[in-house]
Amino acid sequence: MIELDGAGRSFKVRRRVVHAVRDLSFTVSPGEFVGYLGPNGAGKSTTIKMLCGILTPTSGRVRVAGLDPSRRRTTLARRIGVVFGQRTTLWWDLPLTDSFELIRHLYKVDRATFRSRLDELAETLDLGTFMRTPVRQLSLGQRMRGDLTAALLHAPDVLVLDEPTIGLDVVSKASIRDFLRRLNAEQGTTVLLTTHDLGDIERLCRRVMLIDHGRLAFDGTLDDLMATAPEQSSLEEVVTRLYTGAAPAQ
Amino acid sequence: MVRTYFLLIWTWTRAAAAYPVSFTLMILFGIITSGLDVAVILVVFANTTTLAGFSRDEVLFLYGAASVSFAICDMFISNIDRVSQHIKAGTLDTILIRPVGAWIQLAADRFTPNRLGRVLQSAVVLGYAVGALDLDWRRAWMIPVMLVTGIVIFTAVWTLGGAMQFVLIDAPEISNALTYGSHQLNQYPLSIYARDLVKGVTYVLPLAFVNWQPGLYVLGRDDPFGTPEFLRFAGPVAALALALLAALAWRQGVRHYRSTGS
Numbered sequence A: 001m002i003e004l005d006g007a008g009r010s011f012k013v014r015r016r017v018v019h020a021v022r023d024l025s026f027t028v029s030p031g032e033f034v035g036y037l038g039p040n041g042a043g044k045s046t047t048i049k050m051l052c053g054i055l056t057p058t059s060g061r062v063r064v065a066g067l068d069p070s071r072r073r074t075t076l077a078r079r080i081g082v083v084f085g086q087r088t089t090l091w092w093d094l095p096l097t098d099s100f101e102l103i104r105h106l107y108k109v110d111r112a113t114f115r116s117r118l119d120e121l122a123e124t125l126d127l128g129t130f131m132r133t134p135v136r137q138l139s140l141g142q143r144m145r146g147d148l149t150a151a152l153l154h155a156p157d158v159l160v161l162d163e164p165t166i167g168l169d170v171v172s173k174a175s176i177r178d179f180l181r182r183l184n185a186e187q188g189t190t191v192l193l194t195t196h197d198l199g200d201i202e203r204l205c206r207r208v209m210l211i212d213h214g215r216l217a218f219d220g221t222l223d224d225l226m227a228t229a230p231e232q233s234s235l236e237e238v239v240t241r242l243y244t245g246a247a248p249a250q
Numbered sequence B: 001m002v003r004t005y006f007l008l009i010w011t012w013t014r015a016a017a018a019y020p021v022s023f024t025l026m027i028l029f030g031i032i033t034s035g036l037d038v039a040v041i042l043v044v045f046a047n048t049t050t051l052a053g054f055s056r057d058e059v060l061f062l063y064g065a066a067s068v069s070f071a072i073c074d075m076f077i078s079n080i081d082r083v084s085q086h087i088k089a090g091t092l093d094t095i096l097i098r099p100v101g102a103w104i105q106l107a108a109d110r111f112t113p114n115r116l117g118r119v120l121q122s123a124v125v126l127g128y129a130v131g132a133l134d135l136d137w138r139r140a141w142m143i144p145v146m147l148v149t150g151i152v153i154f155t156a157v158w159t160l161g162g163a164m165q166f167v168l169i170d171a172p173e174i175s176n177a178l179t180y181g182s183h184q185l186n187q188y189p190l191s192i193y194a195r196d197l198v199k200g201v202t203y204v205l206p207l208a209f210v211n212w213q214p215g216l217y218v219l220g221r222d223d224p225f226g227t228p229e230f231l232r233f234a235g236p237v238a239a240l241a242l243a244l245l246a247a248l249a250w251r252q253g254v255r256h257y258r259s260t261g262s
């Protein structure tokens, strides 16, 4: 479903070259739920932007749902859902309902399918009370639920999430986690999740990838990850050890 | 694509209609500011009967022709020049994840019909000039061709300006100079300018085809600069060439988009 082969992206910043991602290769199969971890500035968001075609890779090859994202961006858009926790993909001045209606047209979802999906999402994500509120007036948690709905209205095969639980309270977090788990289990949607909240990882991800300085530092199951540092007891300690540069097991 | 565009501007219009007072004020404001351009022309002709060889009504004809094309583009696609704002705010990322071209979405972004005032005012001036001039009606077919050519040229100029902002993120004024400057230039008969400048806007950036070259044909005038006759009809070709160039520049711009670090 997602395939990277030596993918890299660098930026020229005042004559210096910053390698945000370098020589990254991995494959995510349909139906997987993968956690994508890494310290600040590791290159997670850059990877995600390459996956949805926002950034053109400067080297290597990227394929999502069989398509080259940077060349077939608008075609791929129908098959991928994207949520940026840091910023909304909704229209700031429009009420949620109008945003959703616009998305229905942009993605050419037929009316009946749209209605049933929206009703289902609105119920599980509890949008009822703020459907008519302009996005700029929504609280962070409400907005995030709106964003998730928007990303799923066209029933994408892949869902890519960049810090979707940032700034949410424990209850909202739990409901979003629960929702994501069911989405993956019941609809078979492939999910790639970036987060700094290890609770998200522990509760949701069977597989974890960890990048550091733009390179893949670990790729395996959660148990494998724990096993890289048998003397540590919590995921937090294991990840801290990896982030602070101790040699990873792979 | 056209349907998507109209859907987007309709959505933005409804959002703008939430503030009806500012909406009406903006239309009035548009009529007044563009009315000033006409006032300048009238003041000039209060003291003279010709400007660089052209009568008042001929100048108004050239002004009206350029302004109708310009005002229509200003109303419908000018928001394409907000690329750098979208880059800085990070909203371009969210535009790029939609299954619709970025150009359409940016052109429609925050559409408000309040620039309608300018379109109406320009159309009135053009209509007046056409009525007042004793035109050869066998040449009138050129008028709609000229307007469409003008719309394509200004759209291309705006798109080039937008494409430049992918690189010149911190200098959006440069592309404004390009678009609004082009219009300023076309408001008067090109014969008031230096020969080299006119050569530039004929053979390099083909602004002369917005109103000047086809306008000379409609008015039945010879070019004071003595350019060959066939150029009167070359507008559509020049417009398409420029549009192609703009489309390529735009594509390159999007492909080289760097997003933001957060």
Ligand SMILES: Nc1ncnc2c1ncn2[C@@H]1O[C@H](COP(=O)(O)OP(=O)(O)OP(=O)(O)O)[C@@H](O)[C@H]1O
Binding pocket: A011, A013, A018, A019, A020, A038, A039, A040, A041, A042, A043, A044, A045, A046, A047, B258, B259, B260, B261, B262
């Ligand atoms: N548009 C850009 N221009 C210049 N440098 C950039 C740009 N985008 C990212 N970078 C650099 O690339 C590196 C990786 O950034 P990225 O945003 O992918 O990190 P991240 O893993 O998402 O971090 P965080 O956890 O803080 O969100 C950083 O060093 C960043 O400064």
Ligand SMILES: [Mg+2]
Binding pocket: A044, A045, A046, A162, B262
């Ligand atoms: Mg990030």
